[in-house]
Amino acid sequence: MANHLSASSPAPLRWLRPDVQPSFALLDTRELFERGRHAGRAFFLRTPAGEGWESEELLGLGCAREYAGPGALASAAPALQALRQHTPALPQDLRLLAWTAFDPTYDRTHDTTWADFTPQSLYLPELLVLRRGDHTTILVCAASEPPQQVFQRWLSVLDSPHSAPPPASTPASSSFALADEHRRFTENVAHFVANPDLGKVVFARRDARPGVADARMPAILDGLHQRYPECAIYALSPRHGAPVFVGATPETLVSARDAQLHTMALAGTTRGRSAPDSPERRAAEAALLASPKDRDEHHFVVDMIASALRELGAEPHHGDAPQIKVLANVSHLETPVHAPLTPAFGLLDALDALHPTPAVCGQPRDQARQRIAQREGFDRGLYAGPLGTMNLAGEGRFFVALRCGLLSQSGTLLFAGAGITAESDPQVEWDETGAKLAALGSVLSQEAHP
Numbered sequence: 001m002a003n004h005l006s007a008s009s010p011a012p013l014r015w016l017r018p019d020v021q022p023s024f025a026l027l028d029t030r031e032l033f034e035r036g037r038h039a040g041r042a043f044f045l046r047t048p049a050g051e052g053w054e055s056e057e058l059l060g061l062g063c064a065r066e067y068a069g070p071g072a073l074a075s076a077a078p079a080l081q082a083l084r085q086h087t088p089a090l091p092q093d094l095r096l097l098a099w100t101a102f103d104p105t106y107d108r109t110h111d112t113t114w115a116d117f118t119p120q121s122l123y124l125p126e127l128l129v130l131r132r133g134d135h136t137t138i139l140v141c142a143a144s145e146p147p148q149q150v151f152q153r154w155l156s157v158l159d160s161p162h163s164a165p166p167p168a169s170t171p172a173s174s175s176f177a178l179a180d181e182h183r184r185f186t187e188n189v190a191h192f193v194a195n196p197d198l199g200k201v202v203f204a205r206r207d208a209r210p211g212v213a214d215a216r217m218p219a220i221l222d223g224l225h226q227r228y229p230e231c232a233i234y235a236l237s238p239r240h241g242a243p244v245f246v247g248a249t250p251e252t253l254v255s256a257r258d259a260q261l262h263t264m265a266l267a268g269t270t271r272g273r274s275a276p277d278s279p280e281r282r283a284a285e286a287a288l289l290a291s292p293k294d295r296d297e298h299h300f301v302v303d304m305i306a307s308a309l310r311e312l313g314a315e316p317h318h319g320d321a322p323q324i325k326v327l328a329n330v331s332h333l334e335t336p337v338h339a340p341l342t343p344a345f346g347l348l349d350a351l352d353a354l355h356p357t358p359a360v361c362g363q364p365r366d367q368a369r370q371r372i373a374q375r376e377g378f379d380r381g382l383y384a385g386p387l388g389t390m391n392l393a394g395e396g397r398f399f400v401a402l403r404c405g406l407l408s409q410s411g412t413l414l415f416a417g418a419g420i421t422a423e424s425d426p427q428v429e430w431d432e433t434g435a436k437l438a439a440l441g442s443v444l445s446q447e448a449h450p
């Protein structure tokens with residue numbers, strides 16, 4: 001179970017690097033996620049090569065130590081330093097896994113969709129499996145039990161293909177009138193356009209899909225990877241039997257590696273209604289590059305990222321004009337932003353300063369976040385929040401959890417949003433969210449009729 005530690009009580013951690021490759025090391029990481037999630041917390045992340053990183057697959061099972069609750073990420077640095085001091089020779093390749101809700105202060109009283117997910121967590125899993133090409137690293141961390149015992153426990157879970165099905169989980173969509181979704185979203189957009197009192201606001205909406213059979217999880221993760229090879233594919237189940245938050249995101253929130261910080265502005269979207277590289281998609285991308293509405297929407301994000309980094313003491317660099325990021329379902333405007341890291345700030349400081357960018361929230365940020373909480377009508381939970389991993393040297397990669405859904409046996413709740421400015425058209429924005437929902441939606445439909 002998780003133990004909540006403050007920096008002042010840094011109990012030493014025990015760890016183990018098994019010297020024999022266990023039998024499960026031969027199995028697909030997605031299959032291990034499926035087996036492991038029936039026994040405890042499970043986190044899967046497949047990241048593409050880029051920003052100085054090789055592509056890798058990571059699986060974290062269980063939780064040996066957790067820093068949870070408000071400000072968990074922002075205030076973690078001293079706690080981690082204490083942990084390193086009190087646990088000699090902690091391996092550098094150990095990973096902390098983390099997520100933050102889009103709005104950790106959102107009042108969940110009337111919306112229990114995300115009840116299983118603590119709004120913020122930074123934690124060390126009990127079992128970490130890291131795969132890069134043919135190379136697999138396995139690390140075990142233990143808070144109180146001997147690490148060998150923790151390892152044996154996970155071995156017996158992972159060696160058995162017949163994991164017990166989870167108990168019936170909270171029906172993800174039960175408390176919502178999804179029928180109202182179109183009316184609420186388009187009214188929100190129309191209302192904003194009639195009185196554009198902010199530069200930009202991002203409104204989201206949901207959709208539901210039927211449940212998928214339990215054992216289909218590995219196939220869903222594989223389907224996402226096949227269709228979105230340039231995206232980070234993620235799945236998180238916070239405890240035994242909880243719903244699984246799953247998605248394929250194209251958006252890096254922040255990455256720190258080799259003294260360089262990387263982030264991006266990703267905003268401005270075209271559906272193209274056709275395959276990447278088709279003449280029709282190319283024409284839509286040219287129109288996107290020339291669209292003042294999309295360029296405006298994009299520039300809010302570039303400007304905010306650059307000024308947030310400058311406030312941290314960084315010197316950000318980026319190109320003058322956006323490029324096109326092509327995905328199977330949509331194309332986006334993208335501006336990569338880089339900055340040398342300095343001793344004055346680290347990855348978690350940058351994450352705290354950048355989230356939420358106007359790509360998922362709006363500008364000015366606080367007013368936009370308030371507007372979303374007042375008008376959107378549901379808890380975004382982890383949708384549009386940061387999700388990623390970091391090593392103990394402070395290098396890591398965090399993504400914006402987009403193109404996602406909350407899967408339970410009773411159904412899947414999908415989430416997507418669109419940047420709204422004074423020039424927005426409600427139905428066009430609705431259609432854009434439809435194309436974004438299809439990222440996971442199309443893979444789920446394939447899985448329903450394999």
Ligand SMILES: C=C(O[C@@H]1C=C(C(=O)O)C=C[C@H]1O)C(=O)O
Binds near residue numbers: 251332
């Ligand atoms: C909000 C989402 O996507 C974000 C909004 C975009 C836009 O408005 O054009 C584009 C990329 C993302 O930064 C989403 O996928 O739900």
